[in-house]
Amino acid sequence: GQQVMQIPQYQHVQEGEDFTTYCNSSTTLSNIQWYKQRPGGHPVFLIQLVKSGEVKKQKRLTFQFGEAKKNSSLHITATQTTDVGTYFCAGNAGGTSYGKLTFGQGTILTVHP
Amino acid sequence: NAGVTQTPKFQVLKTGQSMTLQCAQDMNHEYMSWYRQDPGMGLRLIHYSVGAGITDQGEVPNGYNVSRSTTEDFPLRLLSAAPSQTSVYFCASSRTTANTEAFFGQGTRLTVV
Numbered sequence: 001g002q003q004v005m006q007i008p009q010y011q012h013v014q015e016g017e018d019f020t021t022y023c024n025s026s027t028t029l030s031n032i033q034w035y036k037q038r039p040g041g042h043p044v045f046l047i048q049l050v051k052s053g054e055v056k057k058q059k060r061l062t063f064q065f066g067e068a069k070k071n072s073s074l075h076i077t078a079t080q081t082t083d084v085g086t087y088f089c090a091g092n093a094g095g096t097s098y099g100k101l102t103f104g105q106g107t108i109l110t111v112h113p
Numbered sequence: 114n115a116g117v118t119q120t121p122k123f124q125v126l127k128t129g130q131s132m133t134l135q136c137a138q139d140m141n142h143e144y145m146s147w148y149r150q151d152p153g154m155g156l157r158l159i160h161y162s163v164g165a166g167i168t169d170q171g172e173v174p175n176g177y178n179v180s181r182s183t184t185e186d187f188p189l190r191l192l193s194a195a196p197s198q199t200s201v202y203f204c205a206s207s208r209t210t211a212n213t214e215a216f217f218g219q220g221t222r223l224t225v226v
Contacts (some may be wrong), residue, residue, distance in 0.1 A: 090156075102172070105154060
């Protein structure tokens with residue numbers, strides 16, 4: 001079945017440093033979504049990418065979707081303590097997997113002040 | 114707006130007991146799903162529904178049953194609880210399919226002893 005791998009599993013940064021998490025799918029995706037989960041909380045939607053090579057920005061966050069629609073990345077510039085949490089990518093392969101959203105394992109981000 | 118409401122928030126079960134985790138949404142979303150979250154494994158899809166009367170299996174369906182008699186409700190039943198089902202369970206809903214933003218409930222932390 002479809003697999004979505006996410007690296008790194010953990011990332012510790014000093015406040016002000018940049019952070020990147022990478023997501024790779026075993027199959028071509030129809031779209032990819034990114035979620036953030038604060039400690040003790042529930043996942044909250046950040047963004048969806050649909051087009052090959054798409055790049056979207058939300059303030060300090062930059063999201064990219066690969067040309068082959070099999071990989072994606074989330075980059076945070078100048079991290080802040082409010083960025084702490086787990087970041088998940090989630091992909092949908094479409095076709096017979098139309099109703100299934102497969103999540104990566106997540107990257108746990110710790111920001112030291 | 115309530116969004117997605119899950120009950121209970123916490124539950125302790127003995128091995129072999131059965132129970133139902135409740136999930137309700139008030140956004141008139143067609144698509145609903147159940148995930149379990151275990152450390153280092155991200156969110157794994159248990160069952161999902163693309164509309165009232167329609168359900169399908171996700172990645173880890175064994176030991177769980179679902180039904181979707183109304184658009185609003187999507188309960189998850191544990192038939193005979195096992196320690197391996199100790200996890201945090203999240204219900205989510207989306208407007209149409211897995212290709213749209215998912216709204217998550219607050220989660221149910223289940224311990225099976």
